[in-house]
Amino acid sequence: MMTIYDWHTGPYPARVRIALGELGLQSQVRFVSISLRKGEHKTPAFLAKNYSGTLPVLELDDGTLIAECTAITQYLDALNGDPRLTGATPLEQGVIHMMNKRAEIELLDAVSVYFHHATRGLGPDVEVYQNEEWGLRQRDKAVRGIRYFDGVLQHQPFIAGDAFSMADITVIGGLIFAELVELPVPVECEALRAWYARMQERPSVQNRITMSEPAEVSV
Numbered sequence: 001m002m003t004i005y006d007w008h009t010g011p012y013p014a015r016v017r018i019a020l021g022e023l024g025l026q027s028q029v030r031f032v033s034i035s036l037r038k039g040e041h042k043t044p045a046f047l048a049k050n051y052s053g054t055l056p057v058l059e060l061d062d063g064t065l066i067a068e069c070t071a072i073t074q075y076l077d078a079l080n081g082d083p084r085l086t087g088a089t090p091l092e093q094g095v096i097h098m099m100n101k102r103a104e105i106e107l108l109d110a111v112s113v114y115f116h117h118a119t120r121g122l123g124p125d126v127e128v129y130q131n132e133e134w135g136l137r138q139r140d141k142a143v144r145g146i147r148y149f150d151g152v153l154q155h156q157p158f159i160a161g162d163a164f165s166m167a168d169i170t171v172i173g174g175l176i177f178a179e180l181v182e183l184p185v186p187v188e189c190e191a192l193r194a195w196y197a198r199m200q201e202r203p204s205v206q207n208r209i210t211m212s213e214p215a216e217v218s219v
């Protein structure tokens, strides 16, 4: 049984939860809930699991710890020898990796910086340093990113081409975070809005929050 340390409604945790759903691996993991608002991800005990102090983290039976959504997704996707989210051919792998990274840099991570720096974020006890100007710049970057991905989807059905992949999951994470910080997708971004509506029909996306009940434990 693998263990995932996360927070059930978090946008980054959502990426791994969606991957688990897509791969049908839900029954092979148990979830341990880490409270971001209480700063449990910054305690020495948790930092020993993930130096970066972020969620999610995957722990294997032998104690191996894998942090970073992309790394966790790659590991899970490779488990049964039939990768469906990170690409099977060198070309697919390269393009998916690029678009996934772009989704992080231009959208998800930018929204995250905006949240932590230019809003209340996780509250004064957790947000020990805030730089509002930097946060607002990252919000503008995220809005440009939203428009970029709308353009991508005007020409192809998925973020990395013809098939659903890890890159779609990362953009979904970005839009989940954008909703949380009330950064709406502009109405004129019709291709992105239509794609997002299609993504929300996927069971993996619908079931991501309830996935951890009732096994969830608070530490």
Ligand code: GTS
Pocket: 007, 009, 010, 011, 012, 013, 036, 041, 053, 054, 055, 056, 067, 068, 069, 070, 112, 122
């Ligand atoms: N690059 C990391 C990854 O891809 O896993 C980023 C992970 C990340 O930022 N996770 C958020 C976190 O731990 C979780 S959530 O906000 O999506 O729920 N944030 C807390 C913090 O203090 O940065």
